[in-house]
Amino acid sequence: MASRKKILLKIIILGDSGVGKTSLMNQFVNRKFSNQYKATIGADFLTKELQIDDRLVTMQIWDTAGQERFQSLGVAFYRGADCCVLVMDVTSPTSFKSLESWKDEFLIQAGPRDPENFPFVVLGNKIDLENRMISMRKAQSWCQEKNNIPYYETSAKEGINVEKAFETVARNALAREKEIDQQTDFPMPIRIPQQEELPKQDGCAC
Amino acid sequence: MVDFIISRKLTNSDELISRLESLPSYGNLIQNTDEPALFDDEQEPQSGLIDFIRRNSTAEPSTIDSPNIIGTEDSIEDDITTNETASTPITATNSADELRNQENDDNYELHLNLLKSRVKHLFILSENGKPVFTRYGDEDQLVTLMGVMQTLVSFAEIAQSSRLNYLKAGPCRIAFLHREPFVFVLVTHTNEHSMCLLQQLTYVYHQIISTLTLSRIKQKFNAQPNFDIRRWLSNAERKLLHNIIDMYEHDLGMLMTSARCLILPANIRGQIGQTVAQTIRGQQDMLFAIILAHGQLVSIARLRNYHLHPSDLYLLINLVNSTDAFKGVESWVPVCLPRFDPGGCFHAHISYLDDSCDVCLVLLTVNPEHFQILSDYKQVIHEKLRKQNLTIQIKLALDKTRLLTDEIACSDLRYFAYKSRGLSQYISSKLLQPYVTNEQHVRLFELIRYVYGRLHNRNHNLKIVYLKAEYESLLAWLAPGFELHVVFSPYATLETVTQCTDRILSYIKREESQLFIIRCEYF
Numbered sequence: 001m002a003s004r005k006k007i008l009l010k011i012i013i014l015g016d017s018g019v020g021k022t023s024l025m026n027q028f029v030n031r032k033f034s035n036q037y038k039a040t041i042g043a044d045f046l047t048k049e050l051q052i053d054d055r056l057v058t059m060q061i062w063d064t065a066g067q068e069r070f071q072s073l074g075v076a077f078y079r080g081a082d083c084c085v086l087v088m089d090v091t092s093p094t095s096f097k098s099l100e101s102w103k104d105e106f107l108i109q110a111g112p113r114d115p116e117n118f119p120f121v122v123l124g125n126k127i128d129l130e131n132r133m134i135s136m137r138k139a140q141s142w143c144q145e146k147n148n149i150p151y152y153e154t155s156a157k158e159g160i161n162v163e164k165a166f167e168t169v170a171r172n173a174l175a176r177e178k179e180i181d182q183q184t185d186f187p188m189p190i191r192i193p194q195q196e197e198l199p200k201q202d203g204c205a206c
Numbered sequence: 207m208v209d210f211i212i213s214r215k216l217t218n219s220d221e222l223i224s225r226l227e228s229l230p231s232y233g234n235l236i237q238n239t240d241e242p243a244l245f246d247d248e249q250e251p252q253s254g255l256i257d258f259i260r261r262n263s264t265a266e267p268s269t270i271d272s273p274n275i276i277g278t279e280d281s282i283e284d285d286i287t288t289n290e291t292a293s294t295p296i297t298a299t300n301s302a303d304e305l306r307n308q309e310n311d312d313n314y315e316l317h318l319n320l321l322k323s324r325v326k327h328l329f330i331l332s333e334n335g336k337p338v339f340t341r342y343g344d345e346d347q348l349v350t351l352m353g354v355m356q357t358l359v360s361f362a363e364i365a366q367s368s369r370l371n372y373l374k375a376g377p378c379r380i381a382f383l384h385r386e387p388f389v390f391v392l393v394t395h396t397n398e399h400s401m402c403l404l405q406q407l408t409y410v411y412h413q414i415i416s417t418l419t420l421s422r423i424k425q426k427f428n429a430q431p432n433f434d435i436r437r438w439l440s441n442a443e444r445k446l447l448h449n450i451i452d453m454y455e456h457d458l459g460m461l462m463t464s465a466r467c468l469i470l471p472a473n474i475r476g477q478i479g480q481t482v483a484q485t486i487r488g489q490q491d492m493l494f495a496i497i498l499a500h501g502q503l504v505s506i507a508r509l510r511n512y513h514l515h516p517s518d519l520y521l522l523i524n525l526v527n528s529t530d531a532f533k534g535v536e537s538w539v540p541v542c543l544p545r546f547d548p549g550g551c552f553h554a555h556i557s558y559l560d561d562s563c564d565v566c567l568v569l570l571t572v573n574p575e576h577f578q579i580l581s582d583y584k585q586v587i588h589e590k591l592r593k594q595n596l597t598i599q600i601k602l603a604l605d606k607t608r609l610l611t612d613e614i615a616c617s618d619l620r621y622f623a624y625k626s627r628g629l630s631q632y633i634s635s636k637l638l639q640p641y642v643t644n645e646q647h648v649r650l651f652e653l654i655r656y657v658y659g660r661l662h663n664r665n666h667n668l669k670i671v672y673l674k675a676e677y678e679s680l681l682a683w684l685a686p687g688f689e690l691h692v693v694f695s696p697y698a699t700l701e702t703v704t705q706c707t708d709r710i711l712s713y714i715k716r717e718e719s720q721l722f723i724i725r726c727e728y729f
Contacts, residue, residue, distance in 0.1 A: 046350065
């Protein structure tokens with residue numbers, strides 16, 4: 001089993017509508033910010049390559065729609081994710097409260113093995129705004145309770161901490177990848193069919 | 207490719223049908239042989255069959271019958287429903303402008319152009335939207351596109367029992383096949399029937415599980431849903447995928463799911479088959495012994511009651527042809543034949559019977575411990591065939607170029623392919639001018655696949671399709687015992703078509719015993 005030079009990571013961005021998921025992604029991938037708000041319809045994809053130590057990593061970023069009406073895709077979107085980024089708006093207490101349900105939703109839908117240790121990263125976005133409602137301490141303590149999820153305060157508009165946050169996302173996903181790789185793949189046992197499962201004895205004349 | 211002019215169907219098509227059906231040669235052919243079929247192209251794949259055989263290999267094999275159920279899950283549906291999801295709520299990807307900042311800008315542009323070109327694209331992705339394979343380019347550059355494709359498929363499947371099969375986007379047609387845990391996508395600009403597009407995707411699906419085994423793949427994805435399956439696909443496995451796609455474009459046997467035999471006198475073939483069968487007789491773990499020469503079937507011997515599906519035979523041919531590594535040594539390769547049992551593995555002993563590596567022997571067993579036993583068989587078979595001069599006979603037959611069109615002698619005839627439906631075998635004439643270039647070869651076969659699709663469309667229940675295209679005329683005829691595809695010059699008259707078809711059918715009737723494997727050899 002040759003190890004590939006490039007690692008592909010599937011990253012899901014979740015959070016309430018309007019917290020800045022698409023802006024964060026655009027800032028990270030294109031270093032651009034647009035003040036216009038465009039509701040994401042269904043899903044949006046961007047790809048970015050990163051160098052993490054000696055590994056070249058391709059991040060496949062799945063930006064999902066925050067609106068309820070696009071929630072039906074669930075499983076199809078979340079399956080096989082390597083890391084999940086939860087985003088809230090520090091000026092919106094509701095978006096902070098929702099983090100819990102986004103996290104649960106993800107774990108239910110994606111059903112990762114060992115959900116306790118699945119890599120999440122929480123981003124508190126829009127710190128450039130004046131009317132902040134969620135303090136850094138409050139957010140951090142929530143993250144600590146949840147098995148020490150890394151927390152970053154970001155501004156997609158000013159480009160603050162965005163790069164750093166996504167690098168952590170990649171690192172944590174890589175670390176988990178390594179961990180899983182070290183578990184050996186046992187060859188599967190040969191399954192002997194039960195009596196009821198025997199091939200049917202009908203038909204063929206030859 | 208702009209050479210296609212939509213069919214001017216013969217106004218007197220009824221006349222053509224009645225003329226063809228009243229040919230004396232037609233009457234001779236329809237009552238086909240009652241011999242047990244060599245292949246079974248309606249065989250239902252059975253998961254766990256190999257384990258079952260392994261466990262019961264000491265028991266009497268006659269107690270097991272492969273079920274012969276018509277209409278398998280894998281059979282190709284004629285009436286492909288077009289699920290209009292063109293308005294799917296997705297923002298595909300950002301415009302090229304926004305991606306200017308990317309470091310690998312040039313690469314991206316290159317790939318964008320590649321995607322726009324009119325080549326036939328084939329992509330494989332896993333259900334989680336990660337790239338697995340692309341026919342052209344580098345799938346690392348297509349990460350975004352693969353996500354979009356996964357989303358398209360998922361959107362269609364939100365509605366219970368709904369599936370995305372097919373999309374039309376301008377001149378381009380996109381076929382989808384979702385087989386857990388993969389999604390296969392084909393993009394084409396040709397007129398091939400959608401049934402054929404689906405068939406190509408199914409071959410690719412079978413190829414991938416033939417190398418990796420379905421149960422093993424599924425188990426891995428269950429344990430590790432984010433697994434990047436490319437780690438299991440080395441260059442050798444990728445080459446197999448490339449080859450099976452190329453092979454389909456150049457081979458009508460894969461289209462008609464029928465095997466192609468080396469033309470060989472019946473007595474010689476009989477001796478070869480009996481020699482192989484006698485050598486192996488009594489061995490219950492072995493299922494098939496196949497001799498191939500340049501991708502053509504020389505002989506096949508098998509355990510009673512077990513059939514090889516022609517599409518599985520093509521996977522074996524692809525395997526044998528994929529590498530020179532099998533030459534000069536005896537190889538021992540695990541291989542899954544998905545139409546036999548997608549959940550289990552055969553072990554194939556692959557070797558050559560002559561020094562120049564033209565004649566290949568493939569022995570298939572369910573017992574992974576039997577290398578030595580099979581290796582001994584090979585030695586014995588090799589010796590016996592050599593002593594009886596049979597290996598030389600095979601090589602002589604290989605060297606003899608049979609055009610077939612010459613033997614039929616009809617000036618407007620350019621090419622024909624005849625499938626015996628009872629035997630699941632086919633024979634075709636050699637491609638001559640103007641079809642000797644790769645481009646023309648592929649173009650002609652695309653045209654034949656278009657006609658094939660029309661002929662087999664279940665909604666229409668046609669017997670005959672006659673197509674007058676710009677550069678050639680094509681006749682496709684589906685009769686109870688056979689299927690015939692003939693290519694004529696565009697000027698062929700109804701008279702010529704009838705006469706020439708008569709000659710082809712008479713010729714095949716006369717030469718049947720050397721064109722096909724009529725007798726089945728059992729261990």
